[in-house]
Amino acid sequence: MKILIVDDSKAMQHIVKRGLEKLGYDDLEIVLASSGMEALELAKQWKPKLILSDWHMPEMTGIELMAELSKAMLDIDIGFVTTESSEERIKEAKDAGALFVVSKPFDVETLHNAVLPVLQSKGIKNPDLDIEGPESSETPADEELTLPKSDSLQKALKLLTVKEIEVSTTDIDDPKNSWLPCVIGLFGFDNQKNIKVVVVFDILAAMILGTSEESMSKTLMDAAINEKVIPKNVIANCERALHMISLVINREVNSKELTMISMSTLTTNVDKLAVLVGRKGVTRIDYGVSNEDYDNGRIIILCP
The missing domain is CATH 3.40.1550 (Chemotaxis protein chec)
Structure with missing residues (x-):
């Protein structure tokens, strides 16, 4: 599963990346972006399934990034990892279509609890399962x-x-x-x-x-x-x-x-x-x- 992390702080990019890697899934592909503009271009070309975005960034905020993704008709889930923690801001993000808001500073368990429902809804644990299964030969x-x-x-x-x-x-x-x-x-x-x-x-x-x-x-x-x-x-x-x-x-x-x-x-x-x-x-x-x-x-x- 492709995940794009967007934050103007390199340090925070790697903190979030390490948190995702601790989930233990082998089939996560993680790419980092330092601005909303860069993330938008990557989203159009790379087509991630999930974006974890900061809120406040130069040139384009996380909310503005969501709006641009919607305009481009890109079917990409997005969640926020941000310093914002007020109920008003969290409601604003979710009303705009965000799946979750993780407030900084956060622990790994909080990040995992936010991300796991998305991973499981995308079928991350069954990448090559034919649910109907192949036809079985008769058992002697x-x-x-x-x-x-x-x-x-x-x-x-x-x-x-x-x-x-x-x-x-x-x-x-x-x-x-x-x-x-x-x-x-x-x-x-x-x-x-x-x-x-x-x-x-x-x-x-x-x-x-x-x-x-x-x-x-x-x-x-x-x-x-x-x-x-x-x-x-x-x-x-x-x-x-x-x-x-x-x-x-x-x-x-x-x-x-x-x-x-x-x-x-x-x-x-x-x-x-x-x-x-x-x-x-x-x-x-x-x-x-x-x-x-x-x-x-x-x-x-x-x-x-």
């Missing part, structure tokens, strides 16, 4: 996959969680917007691209399973759920949970190893999820997962 009878029972799944996932969890099978349901964003793991045999197993964590399941190894208060978890954002550290821990599920399934397979092809987040398009989990002829089990703080999290495991 002696390698037929057996989806795990709820008690086996619970025992395995308990090894990753600090709080006690309960896992039980639940009725299959059509995907809902309330499940988003969700974490999706695609698995195949021996690193082959044919998809054999799909695992989906809705946002509640992701938060229940993904906060196992990181300290995260319930207040922060509630905020993330309400804002429909899965923090990066939670996504990282969800990868461990996906790996644990593959190990449970692998117990039933003798000759081949089930390995993860890709992990992604799906944030906005519930129809894509419906296509993924609603295909005819698939074997699918839905599980409910809960702990003392949350219930009704959903895990979906299916074999295409």
Whole structure:
């Protein structure tokens, strides 16, 4: 994802750049600009997905830059990193179309909380995922996959969680917007691209399973759920949970190893999820997962 940082202070450019780099995403392309005029030219030529702009700059302010981007009909998201902090100024920026305002001085967590929803809405975690997946060849009878029972799944996932969890099978349901964003793991045999197993964590399941190894208060978890954002550290821990599920399934397979092809987040398009989990002829089990703080999290495991 292309990000343009605009600030007339070189030092601040690099502070913001380092903050973005600490997000840990490998596929961020970051370019720096020292004025609104320079940023406008770069935006026309380079076409970034997101601009982080200072407010007060010589020649062209950040608000004026937004207006020029709009005139040029450039579909680019913009947020401010600025000394402005008054409610009046923040309202002015958002009324003009800014997604967020981060007030200087700021800490890395504040910057991350502002930027992460944009990254996830742009699908930054699934750059090469074909959500429908390739057609799977038939699995030989002696390698037929057996989806795990709820008690086996619970025992395995308990090894990753600090709080006690309960896992039980639940009725299959059509995907809902309330499940988003969700974490999706695609698995195949021996690193082959044919998809054999799909695992989906809705946002509640992701938060229940993904906060196992990181300290995260319930207040922060509630905020993330309400804002429909899965923090990066939670996504990282969800990868461990996906790996644990593959190990449970692998117990039933003798000759081949089930390995993860890709992990992604799906944030906005519930129809894509419906296509993924609603295909005819698939074997699918839905599980409910809960702990003392949350219930009704959903895990979906299916074999295409």
